[in-house]
Amino acid sequence: MTNPILSLNSVTKTFRTGGREVRAVDGVSFDVAEGECLAIVGESGSGKTTIANMILGIYPPTSGTIAYRGEVLPRRRALSHRRAIQLVQQNPLSSLNPKRTVGASLRLPLDVHGIGDRSRRWERTGELLEEVGLPADFRSRAPAALSGGQRQRVAIARALACESDLVVLDEPTSALDVLVQARILRLLKELRERRGLTYLFITHDLAVVRNIADRVAVFEKGRMVEIDDVEAIFTRPQHPYTRGLISAVPVVTREEQELKDSLTKEEA
């Protein structure tokens, strides 16, 4: 891959709990191309959130390196690194400070990174809200006064506030109803096209992955078992674990059931 925006090179993370060593992420290497949406899928304990946390710099890898635009990220991140990579979490109710108005939450990254002058920043929060499909006067509201979908839109606006180019989305729609999920997924797609963003989309929902990702990396117990284009993953999954994941998805149409049946047949 020429000039990837992010490269992981033999990244390993071990945690010590009660005298035992747990290898949460085990020798993982992959590149993320600028502008792509790479999905990271796996079940609980597969290491997908640990990878996200290392990319965000919450803790460093035990060994291996993570490079952003060719520059290996140090253990202590500079402000510019933190500005470039942003996060949207699963539950917007807990990721937004309940005591801050929406406007104050959106303004914080602008203040931290010194973007625009003071009067401009307030204006900017309104523009951000409009960009994610909310009225600008939502600035004065508390998160508790918003619906789940509206809150997630605010969390997305916050991630975009400091013009980052890589967004880590950690199960961004898992806590939402299906109609709301569909709208948020469309919004994410539009924002990516408009702003040329790169997404690292972490999820366990393969039906979502099929419709939003360009490539898919499948994780099992800290190891990456398969990485390929989305089309290939779903039509010709190589690893039995990937086949198992796809055939466990609860589906609603006959075509989907046929796809699942064909995968389980190969298994037998």
Added chain:
Amino acid sequence: MTAPTLLIRDLHLGFKTYGGLVEVLHGISLHIGQGERVALVGESGSGKSVTARLVIGLLQMMRGARVSGLLQFEGRNLEKLSAAERHALRGTRMSMIFQDPTSSLNPIYTVGAQFQEVLRRAAPAIDRAAAMEKAARLLDEVLIPDPARVLASYPFQLSGGMNQRVMIAMALANEPSLLIADEPGTALDVTVQAQTLRLMRDVVERHGTSVLFISHNLGVVREFADRVYVIYKGRIVEQARTADLFENPRHPYTQALMRAIPRVTGGGLPEIEEESERFLEPLVVHEGCGEPGGMA
């Protein structure tokens, strides 16, 4: 014809608040025949979980709850029973499984001790040895390897999938005629969820248990239920046999729900209209799925 296991007719529920009475169920009717698996599917806030809690009788105790309508269980009007009679039904004739198995088991008692408590509900005189033997047999039925080890364990020592199986075994321990399952397995991984659903389906089929299955996930409903009621904002909007509903959803709300679900075969992200007036159109009843007694 014998009475259906569960019959709900024109059920209203409101809560008294400072701002007056807020109605959350606007008169819903549904029934579950003997041995039938019926799903009530809807989004958050649609009223599906409160319906389940009304059936088991947990919500009526809440101050400010205003309930009207008919709730009939095996031909008996539940609202006419005394508190003691209703209490006697719970855990014996009807039982419930909740979303998160690990938090619905008590962390400070072993699985065995909790199992014995459940069995005592139906057989107060059962001794420990007999209870453990019966519990082991029940755990064996939900394909738990080494039941003796599981009975001696605390819930936090077991995986979520294992706890879910324990919950299923406990819920069915006293041979209830009605099992209420509120989003079972939503907190679990997809592969584990798929396994436990299949398992639960097999076990209830073998026991002839009727099930009220509450879910927001249409895919899960399709794999589990014989019949489906779709609920939206406290009203049933469509009722049909599972295959008919998925082949031919007729209510605008059901159609929007179906469209909104991303397909594992691809096809892109659907355009979803905003909350539509049409979602409030009247109930659509598919052929042969009306309520007993002719009242829809």
